[in-house]
Amino acid sequence: MTIKEIARRANVSLGTVDRVIHNRGKVSKEKKEKILKIMEEVDYKPNIYARGLVLNKSYTIAALMPEFEVGEYWEVPSRGVGNAANSLSQFGIKVKYFYFDQNNIDSFIKQSNKLIESKPDGVILAPVINFEAVKFCGKLRKLDIPFSIIDSNIENSGAICFIGQDSIQSGRLAAKLLSTSTKGRGKLLIVSIKNNENHNKTLQKRIEGFNDYLLESSNLDDIHVEEVIINQRETNWKNSLETILKKKHPDGVYVPSSKVHFVAEIIKKNMFESKLVGNDLIKNNYYYIESGIIDYVIGQRPETQGYLALENFYKYLVTNQKVRSIHNLPLDIITKENLIFYKTNF
Amino acid sequence: MTIKEIARRANVSLGTVDRVIHNRGKVSKEKKEKILKIMEEVDYKPNIYARGLVLNKSYTIAALMPEFEVGEYWEVPSRGVGNAANSLSQFGIKVKYFYFDQNNIDSFIKQSNKLIESKPDGVILAPVINFEAVKFCGKLRKLDIPFSIIDSNIENSGAICFIGQDSIQSGRLAAKLLSTSTKGRGKLLIVSIKNNENHNKTLQKRIEGFNDYLLESSNLDDIHVEEVIINQRETNWKNSLETILKKKHPDGVYVPSSKVHFVAEIIKKNMFESKLVGNDLIKNNYYYIESGIIDYVIGQRPETQGYLALENFYKYLVTNQKVRSIHNLPLDIITKENLIFYKTNF
DNA sequence: TCTTAAAATGTGTACGTACACAAAATTAAA
DNA sequence: TTTAATTTTGTGTACGTACACATTTTAAGA
Incomplete structure (x- = not known):
């Protein structure tokens, strides 16, 4: 027709x-x-072919996200964006990356300014530096540049969509897995590993969910929870962490971030019997899951997050379709036995 | 250029x-x-737009899969195919469904003949009646109709791709989850619910994996496993199942299929304390997971299976891209706390 | 009624590719 | 050398849409 x-x-x-x-x-x-x-x-x-042919536009999407070392978390969403860019290139979608140091506000400001100068047709934003990200969203709104947010949301930002996870539920799930693994009793330790003073929303929400679950579940008397905060900027932070673990001797440890491999390293070295639950199937965690030192990690499909973020711009800009405004990706439970299926290219 | x-x-x-x-x-x-x-x-x-415009071909893909009632397993892959058909319709991909009764070989033969008469450009096959499916693949090869297989594989079938799951690993994972839930000890029961005499490869492999895991894992002495087979064609099969569960009083039950809800129903009714692990997030299981009667189900993204099957034909026929020949989808662990994220439209 | 402006409607071209067909160049045969 | 056959090369049209521009119709004003 x-x-x-x-x-x-x-x-x-x-x-x-x-x-x-x-x-x-x-x-x-x-x-x-x-x-x-x-x-x-x-x-x-x-007819999308005829339309595409006659319009023949090309769009540049700028991705503003944290820089990373190989094996770290942000490598994965970044790769997801790249994969999408690859398969959408024939539709005229291009990506330009702007990486910032997540422990350096100036770096964020500098990169975000460079981004704006490049006059992109859309922006993908990872708002890990929350306060600055909020200001940046305001700028984008004024310039009428559509943007989407990945990882953790900013309320009423004006973004065309948010793609991320439900962090509270992630914490609840971790609590369930860890308490089941410790047979519903014993001493649990939450280890927050930070490398800046920033208010990290994701971490906080996960811990909130973790505690909520334990409070709500029945056999509270048998379980004790404690939280320790480790600052990666301190010299010898690894040693202090080791000392704490030796002293506390917990039955289960929850690391509400991808940095669970640091704890796994210590557990392996000391041959502790602790059950261990963390987040994210990144390269640094892979071996420890495979060998059973990390019992479970909760994944949130970071690669898919990146992929969807760009794909949504394709839908929005090229095909003029509506896009889902909030997209919470599944919380995958990853363990030794199903690890292989979640492995993407490291 | x-x-x-x-x-x-x-x-x-x-x-x-x-x-x-x-x-x-x-x-x-x-x-x-x-x-x-x-x-x-x-x-x-x-330029894919110009090419698409001038070629303007349309392809009809025939899907040969089991018929189903609302809430049953095969509803989900079928919906996945439908979703893909929807988003690929603009590229000229159409789907024609041929449903057969998986307990009736004649029905399969009849439908497969009808399918061939319709002269499709490609076929998606669910080989649940293995022997007949093998013969059917031979016919397709002779007619030079490309086909893909979903759910369980047929070796050397000549299919352009297989999309399914690793059933042995699924069983292993079930064993891990169930044994962890019963704190590594007690009496475990495998309940196979069948409604035909056919040799069901998937079921068999899952049980194999389940047993293997328990044999390999350390504290074997504390765990005892038994298997019961229930034939749905017998009248009062539900009652016999109930009687068996009452008599055996297992600490954990594994149902290596989506029919785990039948066991859940009995457990709920009798208020047993049994841990329960099964397969597939289908409508019939949803409530029991939500209320915690089913502790875990292992999902294999049946909707994605259907989706990918059709999408692969798009890649293969329209864009002439290579397609992955084997695609084992992740084994998702689904439980009360992450249930909501895996829910699609029932 | 005639003129003019505004609104409504129609026409032509471009996008890049595939393919049928026409034309030109080359080779073979007489 | 001329003619025919064959190979090589070029041309024209269609696909369905978007958009600029041309034309026609209608309404308003004198």
Whole structure:
């Protein structure tokens, strides 16, 4: 079903139908209604090939996210964006990366300014430095540049969509897995490993969910929870962590971030019997899951997050489809036995 | 970079470049080489819009899979195929379903013949009746109709791809989850619910994996496993199942199929304390997971299986891309706390 | 009624590719 | 050398849409 055929049926020219389709006005009421009715009846869908051919636009999407070392978390969403860029290149979608140091506000500001200078058609933002990210969203709104947010959300940011995870539920799930593994009793330790003073929303929410679950679940008396905070900027932080673990001798440890491998390293070295639950299947964690030192990690499909973020821009800019405004990805439970299926290219 | 531009640079006409691109011959050696060299240099990629517009082909893919009631397993892959059909319709991909009764070989034969008569451009096959499916693959090969297999594989079938799961690993994972839930000890029961005499490969492999895991894991002495087979064709099979569960009083039950809800129903009714692990997040299981009667189900993304099966045909037929020959989807661990994220439209 | 402006409608071209067909160049045969 | 056959090369059209521009119709004003 083509514009031509609709024009024929409505006894008008192509141009008139075209004006109706694009709402360009300058069409009499009666003809407009007639055309709309026919379009409805035949369920007209524009030929995307013809449309793509004639429009032949190309879009540059800028991705503003933390820089990373190989094996660290942000490598994965970044790769997801890259994969999407690859498969969408034929549709004229291009990506430009702007990496910032997540422990350095100036770096964020500098990169975000560079980004704006490059005048992208869209922005993918990882708001790990929350306060600055909020300001940046304001700038984008003023410039009328559409943007999407990945990882952790900013309320009322004006983004076309958010793609991330439900962090509270992630913490709850961790609590369930860890308490089941310790047979519903014993001493649990939450280890927060930070390398800056920033208020980390994700970490906080996960811990909140973790504690909530334990409070709500029945046999509270048998379980004791304690939290320790490790600052990676301190020299010898690894040693202090080791000392703490030796002293506390917990039955289960929860690390509410991808940095669980640091704890796994210590557990392995000292041959502790502790059960261990953390987040994210990154390269640094892989071996420890495989060997059973990390019992479970909770994954949130970071690669898919990156992929969807770009794909959504394709939908939004190229095909003019509506995009889901919030997309919480599944919390995958990853353990020795299903590890292999979640492995992507490290 | 267009054909026109290549033609200009090579000092030939569009037609000559076209012949080189499509290997239609009738081009002198020197010109051919010159054109190929230029194409290489500029990394020519055809404009998919223009190509799609001019080709404007449409492909009909036939899906041969078991019929189902609402809430049963095969509803989900079927919906996945439908979703893909929806988003690929603009690329000229259409689907025609042929449903058969998986307990009736004649039904399979009848439907497969109807399918062949419809002369599809590709076939998606669910080989639940293994022996007949093998014969059917032979027919498709002779007719040169490309086909893909979902759910369980047929070795050397000639399919362009297989999309399914690793059933042995699924069983192993179930064993881990169930034994962890029963604190590593007690009496475990495997309940196989069948409604035909067919040799069900998937079921068998899952049980194999389940037993293997328990044999390999350390504290074997504390765990005892038994298997019971329930035939749904017997009248009062539900009552017999209930009687068995009452008599055996297992600490954990593994149902290596989506029919775990039948056991859940009995456990709920009798308020047993049994831990329960099964397969597949289908509608019939949802409530029991939500209320914690089923502790874990292992999902294998059946909707994605269906989706990928069709999408692969798009890649194969429309874009001429290579497709992965084996695609084992992740074994998702689904439990009360992450249930919501795996829920699709029931 | 005539003129003019505004609104409505129609027409033509471009996008890049595939393919049928026409034309030119080359080779073979007489 | 001329003619025919064959190979090589070039041209034209279609695909369905978007958009600029041309033309026609209608309404408003004198």
